[in-house]
Amino acid sequence: MATARQLLRIARAHVGEQYVFGAKVPKGNPDWQGPWDCAEFTSWCVFQMTDTLFGCRPRAGDPDTADAFTGFWAEDAGGVGEEISIGQAAATPGAFLLRVPEAGATGHVVISAGGGKTIEAHSTKRGVIESTADGRRWHTGVLVPGIDVSVPELPDPPQRPGLVLRVKKPPMRGTIVKDVQRRLEQLGFHPGPRDGTYGAQTAAAVQAFQHAKGLVVDGEVGKRTAAALGVEWFG
Secondary structure (H helix, E strand, O other): OEEHHHHHHHHHOOOOOOEOOOOOOOOOOOOOOOOEOHHHHHHHHHHHHHOOOOOEEOOOOOOOOOEEOHHHHHHHHOOOOEEEOHHHHHHOOOOEEEEOOEOOEOOEEEEEEEOOEEEEEEEOOOEEEEEEOOOOOOOEEEEOOOEEOOOOOOOOOOOOOOOOEOOOOOOEEOHHHHHHHHHHHHOOOOOOOOOOEEOHHHHHHHHHHHHHHOOOOOOOEOHHHHHHHOOOOOO
């Protein structure tokens, strides 16, 4: 069985390599050096350790053509793998942290290095990096079969994010949404009517802005995206 230390060693060997949103990675190629996206990076690392596809479709077949996706990670998390708390995953080297894709927002998946640290294919601006889980929105922690980890029982959870504008029901509304829409419009992105409602069209404009600026393309506005937009933030 692969160890967490082995997983982290192979992941760290790719820090500094290029991120391309939607990149496709041949999981069977142990010499691949990018480009990556977040799910392709984590699934490639898993395949190198376990010789199995996780977070991919088809699950059985040619690893070089299988498609990795955060939505598939969500499906496999509670089926093939095991879901654990976000706090446990953040504290466990070799676990994974997952934000599930939702309407108007893409997902994200990272390798936990323990102690609240991560290794991840982050964004076009930053590439593959070592980072932290704090201040970010996650849905669940994931354990992948074939990777031996030691999960603490009562770890401290990562610091929760402040205000995050995203598509939800009922929709998020307010002056700060209108400020985001105004800035998007000024910068040449098109959020739809400047009505103070954070809907799918505004989220799509945010995604286009994030892609252009090399940020994580999730269609959500938190502190980092607000700073890039030049919007005063209170989250």
